[in-house]
Amino acid sequence: MTEANRILLGVNVDHVATLRQARGTRYPDPVKAALDAEEAGADGITVHLREDRRHVQERDVLMMKDALQTRMNFEMGVTEAMLAFAEQLRPEHVCLVPETRQELTTEGGLDVAGQEVRIREAVERLRACGAEVSLFIDADPRQIEAAARVGAPAIELHTGRYADAHSVAERACELARIRDGVEAGLSHGLIVNAGHGLHYHNAEAIAAIRGVNELNIGHAIVAHALFVGFKQAVKEMKHLILSAAARG
Numbered sequence: 001m002t003e004a005n006r007i008l009l010g011v012n013v014d015h016v017a018t019l020r021q022a023r024g025t026r027y028p029d030p031v032k033a034a035l036d037a038e039e040a041g042a043d044g045i046t047v048h049l050r051e052d053r054r055h056v057q058e059r060d061v062l063m064m065k066d067a068l069q070t071r072m073n074f075e076m077g078v079t080e081a082m083l084a085f086a087e088q089l090r091p092e093h094v095c096l097v098p099e100t101r102q103e104l105t106t107e108g109g110l111d112v113a114g115q116e117v118r119i120r121e122a123v124e125r126l127r128a129c130g131a132e133v134s135l136f137i138d139a140d141p142r143q144i145e146a147a148a149r150v151g152a153p154a155i156e157l158h159t160g161r162y163a164d165a166h167s168v169a170e171r172a173c174e175l176a177r178i179r180d181g182v183e184a185g186l187s188h189g190l191i192v193n194a195g196h197g198l199h200y201h202n203a204e205a206i207a208a209i210r211g212v213n214e215l216n217i218g219h220a221i222v223a224h225a226l227f228v229g230f231k232q233a234v235k236e237m238k239h240l241i242l243s244a245a246a247r248g
């Protein structure tokens with residue numbers, strides 16, 4: 001496999017915590033899931049510490065920071081409280097995401113173009129504590145240009161609209177948008193990651209796009225793990241995306 005078609009898998013363990021929080025138990029433990037994911041070939045672990053703490057908790061993030069052998073991709077909203085927490089935590093990677101309390105999941109990308117000063121300040125603070133910062137944005141040229149301007153070295157393109165497409169034509173259109181977004185990101189010298197809503201039947205087309213550095217995938221892996229076990233679910237996803245990237 002050449003350098004051009006290698007791809008990384010970041011496993012998001014948020015929804016292991018969702019299951020635990022549903023009953024207020026001590027199990028299942030997202031920290032164990034993260035360690036199992038690493039053993040199965042995950043290149044990194046993604047966690048989103050939401051303001052409403054609906055899934056992952058501070059305890060999970062702190063324990064993972066000590067225990068992970070790969071790297072943490074810490075997803076957070078752009079708030080003073082989260083910035084202060086990240087400065088203490090010092091994760092290897094931070095992904096800034098938009099957040100609203102009422103949403104079922106992250107519905108769209110961060111509006112970087114509409115709040116450049118605020119995002120630039122956040123990026124600078126996070127870079128000062130050693131984090132590689134990425135911005136979770138839609139594959140929109142305006143947002144990609146703004147991401148480059150505020151000094152973030154990486155972006156993660158939101159694949160939710162592609163994943164939720166209701167027709168073949170709509171899916172093809174969203175895929176083309178992401179492909180163009182990858183190209184635009186690379187042309188600005190950005191590292192381009194992608195994720196959201198990817199599963200075993202739709203991830204290959206995204207993995208096959210040349211230049212995508214990493215896919216972050218969570219919900220589908222956690223769901224599949226119920227039937228095949230966590231390590232097997234991660235292995236299957238890793239195999240799927242590596243094969244697609246090699247063909248791409």
Ligand SMILES: CC(=O)[C@@H](O)[C@H](O)COP(=O)(O)O
Pocket residue numbers: 012014048050075097104105106136195196218
């Ligand atoms: C930003 C993002 O896409 C992830 O945080 C992921 O989707 C986690 O799940 P929820 O959006 O359901 O919290």
Ligand SMILES: NCC(=O)COP(=O)(O)O
Pocket residue numbers: 012046156194195196197198216217218219220
């Ligand atoms: N940033 C996207 C992510 O971490 C995974 O999202 P999902 O697979 O749980 O939808």
